[in-house]
Amino acid sequence: MCPTCDSEHLIKNGSVHNGKPKYQCKTCGHQFVVNSTKTTVSQEIKQLIDRLLLERISLRGIARVTQVSWSWLQDYVNQKLARTPRQVKVSGKPLGKLVIECDELWSFVDCQKNEVYIWLAIDCNSRKIVGCFVGDRTRKSACKLWASLPEVYQQCAAYTDFWQAYQTVIPPKRHRAVGKETGLTNHIERLNNTFRQRVSRLVRESLSFSKKLNNHIGAIWYFVHGYNAELAKT
Structure with a gap:
């Protein structure tokens, strides 16, 4: 009937x-x-999945925890990552003397031969991520990182390591190349460790790696926005 x-x-x-x-x-x-x-996946389950995506758990693990089908979860995550903005939002005018730290984090897509670097810039005062770009380790990617910074952060001092790409991109009057022993890049080094601890795709010696570049980029940006949102609550 x-x-x-x-x-x-x-x-x-x-x-x-x-x-x-x-x-x-x-x-x-x-x-x-x-x-x-x-069955229809409830809004509560979707919200739980959104939170689990910010933790060190694979998609297979999320499917088991939430008891949704693997194919549905893959489609849901792919659509969410594709819609994730690729630009940092800075609300209001930052207070105090602005100083940023920049560094690049190694990762790969599909196999370790396909190296992908995550370029990050962090506000030393608020600890928020103010710049990000995912690409190779060339001067072109360093330019993309600098371009991703809000204009107010392009006018402040920037501490980096001695990677030559920074020297050709950041204005000399603002650039400070320093070694780890100075402690002036501690915040960005700690952020790199947080990425590896929280984003399963970046955990070393793990099977939870990205197979597609677009998903990899989307996952990085999804964590960037989630990380900044957590800091905004404190």
Whole structure:
């Protein structure tokens, strides 16, 4: 019997992915599966998934915890990462003397030969991430990092390591190349460690790596926004 119009004039119309037969009503044209086990993922579960994406847990682990299908979760995450903004938002005018620290974090996509570097800039006072770019380790990527900074942060002192790309991009009057022993890049080094501890795709010797560059970039930016949002609450 058709669940829409209660008609008994039905014909078989193929099957769904799990082999169950699909029927079509000849009266109203409605297609359906008898005793379908398909369920709708609640908004509460989606919110839980959104929070779990900010923790060190693989997508397979999230699927097991939330008891959603792997295929649905993959589609949901892919769409969420694709919609994630690729720009840092700075609300209001930062207070005090502005100083930033910059560094690049090694990662890979699909295999370790495909190296991808995460370029980050952090506000020393607020600890918020104020610049980010995902690419290679060339001067071009350093330019992209500098361009991602809000204009107010392009006018302040910037501490980096001695990687030559920084020297050709950051204005000499603002650039300070220092060694780790000075402690002037401690905040950005600690941030790198936080990324590796919290983003499963970046954990060393892990199977939770990205297979597609777009998803990798989206996951990094999703964590950047989540990290800044956590700091805004404190």
